[in-house]
Amino acid sequence: MSFLNLTPADIQAISFGFLFFVLAIAFFFLVTTAYRDPIARRYATLALFGGLINLFAFLYSTTDDLWLALLYRTVSQAFSIPFIAALILFSIVVYEKFKPANKVMRDIAYALVAIDALFLLPFLSDITGTNYLIGKLTESPAIQLTPEAGPYLIYFIGFFVVAVLFSFFVMFLLWRTGKSKEARIMGLLMILALEIPVMTRLAGYGPWYGYGANDYVSLFVTFLTGPIFAFGVTYAILRHQLFNIRLIATQVFIFALWGLLFFRVLLAPTLTDALPDIALLVATIVLGIFLIRSVLHEVTQREELERVSANLRDLNETLEEKVAERTGELADEKIHVETIIENLPVGIIELSAGEVIERINSTAEILLGITREEVTGKKVAEWGKEKAYQSLAAALSAKPKEERESAAEPLPASGSAELTITYPHEREIQVQRLPFKLGTRKGELVLIRDVTREKAIERSKNEFITIAAHQLRTPVSGLRWVFNILRSGELGKLNKDQKEVVESGDARAAEMVQLVNDFLNVARISDERFDYQFSKGDIHPLVESVRNGFAGVAEQKGVKFSATVDADVPEFMFDPEKISILLNNLVDNAIKYTQKGGMVSLSVSKEKGGIGISVTDSGIGIPKEEQKRLFEKFFRSRKATQMFTDGSGLGLFITKSVVDNHNGTIVVHSEEGVGTTFSVTLPLNPNGKPE
CATH class of the missing domain: 1.20.5 (Single alpha-helices involved in coiled-coils or other helix-helix interfaces)
Structure with a gap:
């Protein structure tokens, strides 16, 4: 029977040639446009080996040489080996794109690929003429459409069916169990466009066994396997926009x-x-x-x-x-x-780098009795002695307290000063200058705060403390006089218990006198009445006095106390009364907070450019977080309060004031449970008051 006057051999040749053509086109397009995609690469591999199968099958139909025709058909079937392996691995890659493959599925796939590779040996052997899989060819390909089937070809066909069914099963699982719509569509597309056509292609083995050898078999198989190319084209269109x-x-x-x-x-x-x-x-x-x-x-x-x-x-x-x-x-x-800024209770004046007033808020206007229209854009140096601008000029040229005796340098950056102005009303103000830099713009902010009420309250408080302290000093001094008379025996001899009571009362009275003195000193410091009388002198007698004064206290408590002065310590300018207060406060604290069996030492030495005073103890130590507050008024360490409930927290405040007024420095190094060292450095200036 003929179809359009074509022989069965012609129809078979056209079928193989057409499939080779479409698979070759699919291979070229996928390799050149979508090679980065793993699915596209696997499909290109399928197209390559499928194309080679059909190419050599086509060449079989183009020659009359029986040996060459048999070789072509053997090579064509041999390419089925890598085609089957590519089909199995392709199905796994597609499946794993959407969900992980389990171990059993992977093991089966690798086992099938291994078995598939074993069939390559008989195909290679058949090329030499053994005819295990591909039998003999006795007539021209124009008459005998396929060679005879070898005795073992049926096993290869059976394995081919198993491999295709496995691939079909994997895609079926993806279609039915895929979690996403894309996964399910991909599984169904693979079944329709790849698995079913490959299964149908197996019908091509019918003529090898004498079945279906008519004009329509090859065309039927061809038009069913054509969707393989359709799948590639569809995938390329959807995934890579190949056909734009x-x-x-x-x-x-x-x-x-x-x-x-x-x-x-x-x-x-x-x-x-x-x-x-x-x-x-x-x-x-x-x-x-x-x-x-x-x-x-x-x-x-x-x-x-x-x-x-x-x-x-x-x-x-x-x-x-x-x-x-x-x-x-x-x-x-x-x-x-x-x-x-406008409503802050603090006056603000912004100065440029050239001392030009750039901004002023309403609080500054009220405090200084000026308006922003009058002063904005003008230099500080332009202010004359007009009464209306006296307060402004005073605020902008204010000096910090420690520089009030020096002349006309302006308040340094971040320094603060307190002064009294009389216009528009008499007020006490605090002035602070803060430098700023915004990009290339530099300047200063002058902050002005009205402290009139605060100062009045502070003065009232200091007056109360002074009056109360003076009122307490007289009766307490009387008590000490009475205790001294009783202890001397002028009024009769005291027994042991009476002596202990008198000594305890006298000690308490002495503590009260010290507390009164501390209150008076703090009040004088606040009112700037803690006057200093500097003179050139020797510190040895002061240290000796401290050693004698605390020797009995230290011995009674069981603390080893030593006080030394290096021989090379020269005379220098200091206030003996204030330095005596400093030494007594530091040594008293050291002995008080050192347990029995501990050690306290006072040493004075000459240092580079000054005199060094060091008081070291092996006491309870001071927590690190509390050390920065040691010199605040009324502050006491938590551990010190637990150890001794008595104490005012004024001793170190007074000590710091003494050091500052000698232009010296004081630092503390302490570790809890180890001890504390206070180090004081006083400048050595034999020609006058410390600077």
Whole structure:
């Protein structure tokens, strides 16, 4: 029977040639456009080996040489080995794109690939003429469409069926159990466009055993296996936009040209006649691929440019909206900040680097009796002696307390000064200057605070403390006089218990006198009446007095006490009374907070440029977080309070004041449970008051 006057051999040749053509096109497109995608690479491998199977099957139909025809058909079937392996691995790759494959599935896949590789040996043997799988060829391929089946071919066909069923099962699982819609669609597409056509292709083994050898078998198989190429094209369209709608004219033209040349090759009467068309087909395939890729690249670039332009337009619109929104926010924030500055209870004057007044708030206007219109934009040096500007000039040229006796340098950065102004009203103010830098802009903020009420309260408090201390000193001194008379025995001899009571009372009275003295000293310091009488003298007698005064106390408590002065310590300028207070306070604290069996030492030495006084103990130590507050008025360490409830917390405050007024320094090094060292450094200035 014939079909369009074609013999069965012609139909078979056309079928194999068509499949080779479409699979070759699929391979070239996937390799050149989608090689980065693992599924596309696996499919390209399938297309490659499928194309080689059909190529050598096609060559079988083009020769009358029996040995060469048998070789072509053997090689064609041998390429089924890598095709089966590629099919198995392809199904695993597709499955794992959407969900992990379990160990059993992987083990079965690898086992099938290993068995598949074993069939390569008999195929290679058949090339030498053993006929294990591929039998003999006794007639021309134009008459005998396939060689005879070898005795073991049926086993290979059976294995082929098992491999295809495994691949089908994997895709069926993906279709039925895939969690995403894309996974289920991919599984179904694979079943329809790959698994079923490959199964149908197995019908091609029918003629090997004498079944279905008619004109329509090859065409039927061909048109069912064609969807393999359709799957590749569909996947490329959906996944990689291979057939871009903008390229459709170019693609249709090139595909039509390829198809025309391919069928010219198939219908050529001889290979010699087909050679020019084969060369032209190869050239058009190569040029067509490059043409489509170049057009696709150009279209892609144009689309990318359009996308970037659209994104830039959107970004520009968004940016403009954000800029407008942020500008509004900044304006609101500026108004908010200016409102806060304007209503602060502290006067603020902003000075530029050139001492020009840039800003002044309402509080500063009220305190200094000026208006911003009068002074903004003017230099500080421009103010004369007009009464209206006296307070402003005084505030801007104020000196810190420690520099009040020096002349006309302005208040240093971050320093503070207190002064009294008389215009528009008499007030006591505190002035502080803070430098700032914003980019290239530099300047200072002058902060002015009205402390009139605070000073009045502080004076009242100090007056109360002074009066109370003086009122307490007289009766306490009387008590000590009474205790001394009783202890002397002038009123009769005291027994042991009476002596202990008298001595305890006298000690308490002495502590009260010391507390009264501390209160008076603190009041004098606050009122700046803690006067100093500097004279050049020797510190040895003061240290000796401290040693004698605390020797009995230390011995009674069981603390080893030593006081030494290096021989090279020279005479220097100091206030003996105040340094005596300093030494007594430090040694008293050291002995008081050192347990029995501990050690306290006082040492005086000459240091570079000054005199060093060090008091070291092995006492309870001071917590690190409390050390920075040691010199605050009324502060006592937590551990000190637990050990001795008595104490005013004024001793170290007074000590720090003495050190400061000698222009010295005092530092503390302490560790809990180890001990404490107070180190005082006084400047050595034999020519006058310390500077």
